[in-house]
Amino acid sequence: MADTESIIDKRLLRLAFERAAASYDGAAVLQREIGSRMLSRLDYVRQQPAVVLDAGCGTGHATADLQQRYPAATVCALDLALSMVGRACARSGWARRLTGRGLRGVCADIENLPLRAGAINLLWSNLALQWVNDPLRAFGEFRRVLAPGGLLMFSTFGPDTLKELRAAYQGTDQHTHVNRFVDLHDLGDMLVQAGFADPVMDMECLTLTYKDVRALMHDLKAIGAHNVTAGRPQGMSARATLAAVERNYEQWRCDDRLPATFEVVYGHAWVPMPRTTADGRPIIPIKAGRA
Secondary structure, eight states: OOOGGGOBOHHHHHHHHHHHTTTHHHHOHHHHHHHHHHHHHGGGOOOOOSEEEEETOTTSHHHHHHHHHOTTSEEEEEESSHHHHHHHHHHTHHHHHHHSOOEEEEEOOTTSOOSOTTOEEEEEEESOGGGOSOHHHHHHHHHHHEEEEEEEEEEEEOTTTTHHHHHHHTTTOSSOOSOOOOOHHHHHHHHHHTTOEEEEEEEEEEEEEESSHHHHHHHHHHTTOOOOBTTSOSSOOOHHHHHHHHHHHGGGOBTTBEEEEEEEEEEEEEOOOOSBOTTSOBOOOOOOOOO
16 A cells, blocks of 8 residues: 555546546657567467457557457456547557457546456556556456466566656755555565466666756656645745756756656466365366376
């Protein structure tokens, strides 16, 4: 559970992403790159899911890729913002022409999925978990809606994300300006606690560069990454605060560019197969051997 100052106001979060739907694609370079890297990992998975859920679909770039990869599957695009779901469904038009299957759109919170238990075979979530208040609750929901043998594959941001911006704000005021991000090892522990099997976690740091701090803030705003924590400033940041942040950030300037670090955490895990039947009898797997 997030500390009090870091609690995310879901109403404001939804509003931020509703407003960002039109500008999202122009600024979501990192999101698409991470999605592409996640897709490449599916090359090593032999599963052919019947139902796929893109949890936190945004404007649907990855959703369309999932439709292409699994043309026989029913694909669902879910997002907190209805305008994002609408754009994902519109983007799926080409996939419908290729596969003959449409896209099911759902507007909902991943901490409270409106889906029946065991309905999903592959649950994909690219950079959505950093927007939940309780990752364990979200993992519990993922576990609930995944069928036995189902796969969860996700990415999120780790604690070093935007470390330069966080440090630049230190000492300027008493407010929270950068979201709290959960450590890779804690996420792995939560997967086990939620009932997943064979979790695999890894991370990498990616760096984007900007001409100045305002360009970074513009990109964050364009993708809807506003500060919607309880500890945020309740009005416009004072000019003096922004000026101090700009001065503080200059210590990282290199080759006339300012870096912004993103610690990307990847994870996948499986839902274990049941060990007993519905009436309590043990299930004993039998593997064919050589005669």
